[in-house]
Amino acid sequence: MSNEAEKPNFITTSLDFLVNWGRTNSLWPFPYGTACCAIEFMSTEVGRYDLSRIGSEYVRFTPRQSDVLLVAGTISYKQAPILKRMYEQMAEPRWVIAMGACASSGGFYDCYCTVPGIDHIIPVDVYIGGCPSRPEAFFEAMFDLQKKIKDESYMKQRAERVKDQLEMIKAKTEQAKAEAREFAREKTAELKEFVTEKEQELVKKAQFWKE
Amino acid sequence: MESVIDILESKFGAKRDASAKWDACVVVPKEYLHNAVEFLKNDPSMQFDMLLDLAGIDYLTYPNHEGPRFAVSYAFKSMKNPGRRVRLKVLVSEADLKVPTLTDLYASANWLEREVYDQFGIVFEGHPDLRRILNHVEFVGHPLRKDYPAQKRQWLSTTDFLIPELEKRLEDKGYKVIQRSKEIMPVEEEYLEGSIRE
Numbered sequence A: 001m002s003n004e005a006e007k008p009n010f011i012t013t014s015l016d017f018l019v020n021w022g023r024t025n026s027l028w029p030f031p032y033g034t035a036c037c038a039i040e041f042m043s044t045e046v047g048r049y050d051l052s053r054i055g056s057e058y059v060r061f062t063p064r065q066s067d068v069l070l071v072a073g074t075i076s077y078k079q080a081p082i083l084k085r086m087y088e089q090m091a092e093p094r095w096v097i098a099m100g101a102c103a104s105s106g107g108f109y110d111c112y113c114t115v116p117g118i119d120h121i122i123p124v125d126v127y128i129g130g131c132p133s134r135p136e137a138f139f140e141a142m143f144d145l146q147k148k149i150k151d152e153s154y155m156k157q158r159a160e161r162v163k164d165q166l167e168m169i170k171a172k173t174e175q176a177k178a179e180a181r182e183f184a185r186e187k188t189a190e191l192k193e194f195v196t197e198k199e200q201e202l203v204k205k206a207q208f209w210k211e
Numbered sequence B: 001m002e003s004v005i006d007i008l009e010s011k012f013g014a015k016r017d018a019s020a021k022w023d024a025c026v027v028v029p030k031e032y033l034h035n036a037v038e039f040l041k042n043d044p045s046m047q048f049d050m051l052l053d054l055a056g057i058d059y060l061t062y063p064n065h066e067g068p069r070f071a072v073s074y075a076f077k078s079m080k081n082p083g084r085r086v087r088l089k090v091l092v093s094e095a096d097l098k099v100p101t102l103t104d105l106y107a108s109a110n111w112l113e114r115e116v117y118d119q120f121g122i123v124f125e126g127h128p129d130l131r132r133i134l135n136h137v138e139f140v141g142h143p144l145r146k147d148y149p150a151q152k153r154q155w156l157s158t159t160d161f162l163i164p165e166l167e168k169r170l171e172d173k174g175y176k177v178i179q180r181s182k183e184i185m186p187v188e189e190e191y192l193e194g195s196i197r198e
């Protein structure tokens, strides 16, 4: 990518604004509720507090259709690989909220079976304290996340990613070329050896027949 | 209640547990455990038809304790004679960690025995499926033993592969499995990054 795309100009900034506007106001959460905090999330979601007011209209129970992975509850070591796989299945852009003391730090479970904070497994954007966190705290976290998303630049990320990919492709082609060269060199050396061997054999035979 | 203890004492060489203050508890010799439980379940005067709980005990740091290190405690309840409860206890030494299973008498013993095996390492002889139930498959050691450091954490690299079990269950119900699934091993480093290892 040329440097043009990285510099903020009218097109990129307005595109960024548009994309961020869309993203901030339709954050669809994917609740990964494993313990009591999930109950509190339910009360955040329904009538009295109503999470749909800020655009989180649908709670999606599949990682493919959601933007925010909401880890509410205690994560044990038996569950750690499952959580990791869930995160990997989510499509970009994706954000993670750790709700409650357990998900943020392991809480009071200082023992052999509980992961001390999900940031040992996946990156986290917003942490919420409390045991369980109140719905107000949850809204605060959502607003924080929205602020964070507004500061992101879609074009910049895109340019960086394309650059990364280009570099990766270049490195891969270099590697492949080097491998091919090495292979060719080995083959030619082998063939040369083979030819010299044959020659020597022929020479020996010729000498034998002469005699 | 006294009669239950008396009968157990006279028939199976059981002893009243002096340390039990709030309930009827008898210590049964290991070799008579299965017979005693069978008697408790099937005898018309007893009819303890429910196994409430089954727990392991580690006496390693217990004050003033003499005798074997482990014990397994069984709590029974009778649904036919309301209010009847009794607790049996077998002592298990560290050299011989084996106890006869009760899965043939009580279906609930299956998972409970798996739990005691998982947390204490006590082996139940004759159990149909003795695997870990709470801790993951890569766990080393038995965490509820008093000599296991309680803060020692162990990472799991991959999820359990449960599809064969599911297929077996479906087959038991009369379905036919057309194609068996194979386990795909994830790349190891991917799942281990970020792990804290001492």
Ligand code: SF4
Binding pocket: A035, A036, A037, A038, A072, A073, A074, A099, A100, A101, A102, A103, A107, A130, A131, A132, A133
């Ligand atoms: S932080 Fe408290 S309320 Fe939330 S999952 Fe942990 S124990 Fe339950």
